Amino acid sequence: MTHSPSTSTSATNTAGSALAVFVARAKGGDRDAFCELHARLAPMIHAVLLARVAASEVDDLLQEAFVAGWRGLSGLRDDEHVGAWLATIARRLAARHHARPAPATRDVTETVDDEPTDPRPSAAAKVGAAEILGEVTALPEAYRELLMMRLVNGMTGPEIAAATGRPPDSVRVSLSRGMAQLRDRLSRRGWP
Amino acid sequence: MTERDMPNDSLLPSPDGSDDELVGQLQDELSAYRYTPRPLVLGNDDGPSSRFAWAPLVRWSAAASLLIAAAWWGVGLGTGRGADPETTDYAAGFALTVIEGTPRVAGAGVAAGDVLAAGERLVCDEASRVRLTIGDAGHVELGPGSQLLARAPDGPGWRLDLLAGELRASIFTAPRLFTVGTPAGLAVDMGCEYTARVEDDGSTSLRVTGGLVVFEGAGRSAWVPEGAVLTVDIASGPRSPVWEDLDPRYAELLAEVDGWATQPPEVLSQQQRDTLAEVTSVARAQDSLMLWHLLDHPLALVRKAALGGLQDLVRNESLSPPPSWADVDDLLSADPRALEAWREFLLYDWESE
Numbered sequence: 001m002t003h004s005p006s007t008s009t010s011a012t013n014t015a016g017s018a019l020a021v022f023v024a025r026a027k028g029g030d031r032d033a034f035c036e037l038h039a040r041l042a043p044m045i046h047a048v049l050l051a052r053v054a055a056s057e058v059d060d061l062l063q064e065a066f067v068a069g070w071r072g073l074s075g076l077r078d079d080e081h082v083g084a085w086l087a088t089i090a091r092r093l094a095a096r097h098h099a100r101p102a103p104a105t106r107d108v109t110e111t112v113d114d115e116p117t118d119p120r121p122s123a124a125a126k127v128g129a130a131e132i133l134g135e136v137t138a139l140p141e142a143y144r145e146l147l148m149m150r151l152v153n154g155m156t157g158p159e160i161a162a163a164t165g166r167p168p169d170s171v172r173v174s175l176s177r178g179m180a181q182l183r184d185r186l187s188r189r190g191w192p
Numbered sequence: 193m194t195e196r197d198m199p200n201d202s203l204l205p206s207p208d209g210s211d212d213e214l215v216g217q218l219q220d221e222l223s224a225y226r227y228t229p230r231p232l233v234l235g236n237d238d239g240p241s242s243r244f245a246w247a248p249l250v251r252w253s254a255a256a257s258l259l260i261a262a263a264w265w266g267v268g269l270g271t272g273r274g275a276d277p278e279t280t281d282y283a284a285g286f287a288l289t290v291i292e293g294t295p296r297v298a299g300a301g302v303a304a305g306d307v308l309a310a311g312e313r314l315v316c317d318e319a320s321r322v323r324l325t326i327g328d329a330g331h332v333e334l335g336p337g338s339q340l341l342a343r344a345p346d347g348p349g350w351r352l353d354l355l356a357g358e359l360r361a362s363i364f365t366a367p368r369l370f371t372v373g374t375p376a377g378l379a380v381d382m383g384c385e386y387t388a389r390v391e392d393d394g395s396t397s398l399r400v401t402g403g404l405v406v407f408e409g410a411g412r413s414a415w416v417p418e419g420a421v422l423t424v425d426i427a428s429g430p431r432s433p434v435w436e437d438l439d440p441r442y443a444e445l446l447a448e449v450d451g452w453a454t455q456p457p458e459v460l461s462q463q464q465r466d467t468l469a470e471v472t473s474v475a476r477a478q479d480s481l482m483l484w485h486l487l488d489h490p491l492a493l494v495r496k497a498a499l500g501g502l503q504d505l506v507r508n509e510s511l512s513p514p515p516s517w518a519d520v521d522d523l524l525s526a527d528p529r530a531l532e533a534w535r536e537f538l539l540y541d542w543e544s545e
Contacts, residue, residue: 031234038232046227055225066232072366081536088539092364092383092403129221142541151218152225166512166540173510183214 020079027073034073038066041083043155044163045090047148051137052094061097065090084165087145135185143178150175282345285309286324286352291333293320310344316357326350329365332372334358343373354396358389362402376424377409384418398422399436404539414485415535417542423447428454432485435478445471446482453490460493468494472501477509477541484538488526499523512537 019040025033045065049058069086076085136147149155149163157175161168183191285307288295295302296315302322308314316322316338324332324340327350334340338357345351352359353373362385363370370381375394379386384403390396398407398416405416410429416422422433431450434443445467457464472483483505486498499520505511514523515537518530 034234035232039229042229042232043227050225059230063230063233067234068366070234078533078536084536084540088383129224132218132221133225151215152222153227154219164540165537167537170510170512179214182218 017080019082023073023076023079023082026070027079034066034070037082041086041163042066043153044083044149044160045086047153047155048087048090048145049094050133050152051141051144051148052091053097055133057097061090061093065093068093081165083163087164131189132186135182135189138185139178139181143174143181146171146174147178147182280327280348282327282348282350283310284327286326286332286342286350288314289323289325291321291323293317293336295320295322295334308340308342310342312342313355314340314342324352326361326363326370327365329370330361330363332362333360335360354388354390356390356392358387360387361385374424376426377407377429380406380408382406386416394426396424398424398433412488415481415539415542417481417539420481420542432482434482442471449486449489449494452494456491468497472497474501474505475509477505477511480505480511480538481542484531484535487523487531492524495524495526512541 019037022033022037022040026037042062046058046062049061049065053061065086068089072089076082133152136144136151138144139147146160149160150157155163157171158168160166160175161171164171288297288302288306288308290302290304293316296317297306297308297312302314308324314322314324314334316334316336318336320336322334324334326332329350332340332352335358338359339355340359341353341355343351343353349369349371351371351373355375359372361370361372361381363381364383365381367382368380372379372381372388374388374390374396376390376396379388379396379398382404384400384405386398386400386402386405388396388398396407396409398405399421400416400418402418404418405422407414407416407422407424407430409424410427412429414422414424414430414433416433419436420433421436422430424430428451432446434446448464448467449471452464460468472486474480474483480502483498483501486494487502489495489498502511506513512534514530514534518527518533522530523534
């Protein structure tokens with residue numbers, strides 16, 4: 001029985017090591033280092049939250065997640081996994097957000113407040129941005145966060161792998177499967 | 193560089209390029225939701241530096257020793273909102289709210305506004321239920337026929353001991369601040385919702401409905417994510433957690449393999465080898481939950497079979513592989529650092545169940 005680690009996994013570890021440098025400095029109280037982590041990881045955390053709560057709630061929870069991360073940074077045992085750790089905090093905050101009284105539940109009909117102010121003309125005008133977002137949100141959890149990173153924040157596969165700490169091959173397969181499911185769902189809604 | 197500039201991204205292989213085109217269209221459509229960089233406002237919070245100088249020292253400690261160490265140094269554990277050690281009084285007791293019946297503390301019925309103090313025992317008869325407020329981190333509901341002991345904090349955090357019956361915890365705060373002791377060990381909250389039950393013989397069962405719980409007992413730790421259940425025996429500690437919707441027959445076979453940890457057979461019979469083969473031949477990536485927990489089994493044959501099953505999942509189901517620095521020998525010898533590092537990746541697969 002043998003195991004042959006892929007070189008792509010090594011690439012992920014390299015990215016994690018780069019983040020770990022900032023984590024180490026931030027643990028020493030360096031605010032600038034933590035702000036650098038924020039700059040690098042905020043798009044990923046933003047996508048994690050957008051997969052769970054209404055768009056109008058994301059910015060506040062994003063700020064809350066990083067503040068919680070700043071306060072609890074020494075609770076992080078493996079500095080290289082700071083992205084996954086912050087994502088867990090964000091998921092927890094999103095869960096707590098849903099536990100609050102009378103939160104807005106997320107579904108495809110929730111378009112009034114969240115409709116983009118500048119929807120661009122497209123060939124698929126019948127299926128608006130909110131509906132597309134709703135379809136992504138309806139995907140299995142394994143896919144929806146990654147597709148939010150990909151489709152909303154324009155992150156490439158390697159960038160997603162670096163931010164989340166997931167192996168690139170795993171990200172690639174999940175993105176591919178998620179896109180296949182999303183394509184099916186959009187087709188049923190009349191996407192060309 | 194945006195995705196539109198990279199139409200041939202190999203991470204979305206579609207022979208006709210249709211995925212690339214679809215990605216571009218969807219990115220345009222969803223552009224209004226895109227993340228807009230904003231400065232991070234940390235306010236006057238001191239952050240981790242002053243409170244966490246001891247963090248590396250406790251890196252190898254279990255949750256209990258972490259809390260003790262924090263108390264020893266007189267410093268706090270950084271937390272999420274509402275649980276800042278500088279503002280949270282963990283010794284303030286637990287506010288009680290009667291849900292039904294007549295819960296009792298020291299023989300007296302609980303009244304509105306009562307607080308359960310450290311050292312006090314809360315008892316619910318078969319017709320009673322009561323809610324305890326855990327600071328502003330959440331709450332615990334003690335069910336009928338149950339008993340609970342409030343423990344004095346020995347550091348930042350809250351501690352309850354479930355002596356009998358069942359409780360349901362809903363906690364949203366930083367990991368490891370809320371713990372529940374049972375005769376079989378310690379449930380360490382990682383931000384979660386779960387039900388814990390103590391049977392007459394002291395064995396404990398755990399059912400996690402949100403987040404993640406770590407259960408520590410008899411020198412072993414089990415990681416129980418949302419959707420999984422765990423059984424803990426007093427003598428042998430936690431078994432391997434299983435998904436709640438798992439085939440009961442598989443769960444029985446897994447329990448048999450777990451049982452070999454305390455009563456190891458000298459030589460595995462053919463029937464036991466068949467059992468092991470069936471347990472370690474799983475098809476879904478999320479079933480790595482069970483196999484990972486077998487990697488510290490005392491029997492080398494079990495560890496080897498579990499690792500083989502996990503490697504199959506890596507190859508066939510895109511399961512996250514172990515860290516590149518961990519070789520087969522590290523994993524087969526149950527090297528804690530290697531197993532823990534792999535688990536950090538697998539948690540994502542388990543959370544996505």
